[in-house]
Amino acid sequence: MLRMENVNAGYGDVQVLWDVSFEVKAREFVVLVGANGAGKSTIMKTISSLLHPTSGTIWFEDQRLDHVQPYHIIDVGIAHVPEARQLFPEMTVLENLEMGSLCARAKPHRKESIEWVLDLFPRLRERRKQLAGTLSGGEQQMCAIARGLMSKPKMLLFDEPSLGLSPLLTQEIFRLASKIHGEGMTILMVEQNVKQTLAICDRAYVLENGRIALEGKGRELLENEEVKQAFLGI
Incomplete structure (x- = not known):
């Protein structure tokens, strides 16, 4: 449904994303995880056309989005929370x-x-x-x-939905996200709460310094030694 191909983007002379490529299939729940400053929110802004890439392409279904106006994003069926x-x-x-x-x-x-x-x-x-x-x-x-x-x-973008929330409220927000996904919604979520998001998603991409470092099924990445050391303190 969504495909990002070799996208480079940033703010002025500061490049944040480096040849980022990933995809989200229809009805999938995909998460992007990574440390602060890894480029997660920049990806969301680039998909929503709040920021245009310096190179690369973004496709949603059969429409190219990398240089459209932000209002066009909602018209094609993407909602950014x-x-x-x-x-x-x-x-x-x-x-x-x-x-x-x-x-x-x-x-x-x-x-x-x-x-x-x-x-x-x-x-x-x-x-x-x-x-x-x-x-x-x-x-x-x-x-x-x-x-x-x-x-x-057709697709929801969640940018750090647990930001500033208590652990109890965070669990409730993730429960609601899972419920919405269960009703057929395609979801792309950016989150710092790695353990909980990997437990509920279909697939995940790990972002490091503006590059995709790892990808795989959510629960498989929970058992990945690199992920454990970098994000789970294990």
Whole structure:
């Protein structure tokens, strides 16, 4: 579904990604793991066209994405749940959800989509009239995920969904991600919480200094000695 081929990218004169190539197949749950500064979020920004690569190509289904405008990404069916949530704090939960359904593919289905995401996140139903800025960190993350789902995407990009959350809330977010995947959603997730993400994903890529260093099935990488030493402290 998604294919990145020999992508180089960075910020000004600073190159962050070096010949990065990977793929995500339809209905897969794939994670990118790596230390801070490895280039994980840069990959997400490049897929979302917030950053254009200096070379290489990005394909989603049969469409090339490496030099399109960011609004085109949502039109083709990719929703990006950004790092640090980035909600509209002075708008209610319901208004934030409505903002997620403004694209042409989603707007006609707004009413049923709202009911679907509120069933998926019962806590948001309880707080649907509350300002998003007054929600707890975990509730804000749920709202950000729900807003992404409102665009009726074919694929969800999660950028550090556990950032700033307690271990208990982190487990809940991962449980919800697994549930969404179980309903047929294709997911690409960037995470620092290596142990938990490798346990729930189909496949994973390990990023080191802007390059793909390892790839494999999630649970197989959990047993990899390099991964154990680098990320699990074993």
